[in-house]
Amino acid sequence: MTWLITGGAGYIGAHVVAETQKSGRNVVILDDLSTGLESRVPDSATLVNIAITDQKAVRKLFADHEIHGVLHLAARKQVGESIERPDYYWSENVHGLQVLLDAMSEANVRKLVFSSSAAVYGQPEITGDAMITETTTCKPINPYGATKLVGEWYAQAKTVSDGMSVAALRYFNVAGAGRPEFGDVFTFNLVPLIFDAITHDRAPRIYGDNYPTPDGTCIRDYIHVQDLAEAHVAAMDLVDSRDASFEAINIGTGRGSSVREVIDMVIDVTGLTITPEIIERRIGDPAALVADVSKARATLDWTSRYDLHDIVDSAWKAWQLKG
Ligand SMILES: NC(=O)c1ccc[n+]([C@@H]2O[C@H](COP(=O)([O-])OP(=O)(O)OC[C@H]3O[C@@H](n4cnc5c(N)ncnc54)[C@H](O)[C@@H]3O)[C@@H](O)[C@H]2O)c1
Structure with missing residues (x-):
């Protein structure tokens, strides 16, 4: 078929x-x-x-x-x-x-x-x-x-x-990569943006740390x-x-991670010292966007298996292949 x-x-x-x-x-x-x-x-x-x-x-x-x-x-x-x-x-x-x-x-x-x-x-x-x-x-x-x-x-x-x-x-x-050669080669999303910043010796940017979330930064799934x-x-x-x-x-996964948690995970995975730069909020960025995944479980009999560590670790391996 x-x-x-x-x-x-x-x-x-x-x-x-x-x-x-x-x-x-x-x-x-x-x-x-x-x-x-x-x-x-x-x-x-x-x-x-x-x-x-x-x-x-x-x-x-x-x-x-x-x-x-x-x-x-x-x-x-x-x-x-x-x-x-x-x-x-x-x-x-x-x-x-x-x-x-x-x-x-x-x-x-x-x-x-x-x-x-x-x-x-x-x-x-x-x-x-x-x-x-x-x-x-x-x-x-x-x-x-x-x-x-x-x-x-x-x-x-x-x-x-x-x-x-x-x-x-x-x-x-x-985010992430199932195989290093399948990695995301563009820098539009948070994880590749952080990698791009650290590769070029720039501080990754956090757009606002005064949101109503536990660490003040935006949460995404x-x-x-x-x-x-x-x-x-x-x-x-x-x-x-x-x-x-x-x-x-x-x-999605039904679990949210804040921008700061993602940066902390990058520090953990890469072993690098990273100090982000806090700048103004972006217009139209909601504080938290997390998926309720119960319908995916019920209709597709599917749930996610990988966590944030797996995502960042696999994305970093793919990023290094990019050279
Ligand atoms: N990456 C994300 O976080 C994300 C989130 C939500 C939805 N999506 C959706 O997932 C899909 C795939 O996204 P991706 O991240 O793999 O992007 P991508 O740019 O890597 O892949 C898009 C693919 O479509 C091809 N393509 C684009 N326009 C075309 C056209 N007019 N004719 C023929 N081929 C064309 C491109 O060459 C490319 O291979 C898109 O529909 C996107 O909107 C992506």
Whole structure:
């Protein structure tokens, strides 16, 4: 059985490709290599190097390969860039999905796992230690989050019109590496940002230490990319077992770590002396964002296995390989 993995040459995609193959499924990858790396694509998978927005090429891909289902990861993911270039984000993330869904309908492919994001929640109004559930109001605060929420709505509409079965996985903060060569090569997220700072002899930055959290710094839910990849296999099983169904599912650990705790873990793992610089809060940073993962447990029979030490340790090994 062949699954199409869009964005399979990317950071998360490479891990998902490996786990999908391990589960016995055949893989075709659609990737334009804009942020992905060909070196992450295994010889055992077919790479189709096209843009997701190229309707003719995407339709041809479905005509050339017998695709059973799709894991759709190909997208732009930088919040700041999405604020500067909303048209580009709507074109890549929303029109790209439109081209894909259209080609799926034409080819009668009805199974979809969609890479969504905790960004759909925006700044949720939660108090104290409350966690974010899938019924927490979705109110994205940037174009990136909006494209993910619209993507969910669009895919959900296809469950009614075409009988598609869809799982939208709302990833929380993805970090770590399942293999050193699959590490995140960009510096947009906290762990690589800390590594980048210490590698260049700069102090890592903490944006505000006066939040209503135990140590004053923001709390997020860091999920190991290997755990996340395994959740995709469970999601493929879920969409395979259902017809005309939509589920949005939080993928996190259910545990929060503060920025200071992450920096302390980097100190622990690297053995380096690190003194962070405290600067102004960033606009739109909620104090704490932690996933309630009970739905993932119930619907996917999946829970995370790795902790913050595993995440930082594996990410550091991958970072060193980067050179
Ligand atoms: N990394 C995170 O923390 C995080 C959190 C939440 C959601 N996500 C989502 O997970 C998915 C994968 O993210 P990632 O971190 O692996 O990013 P990434 O940039 O490493 O991977 C994206 C992949 O998609 C490909 N791609 C992008 N636009 C394309 C297009 N128009 N046509 C064809 N291929 C295209 C890129 O070449 C790359 O290989 C994205 O949908 C992202 O929004 C990521």
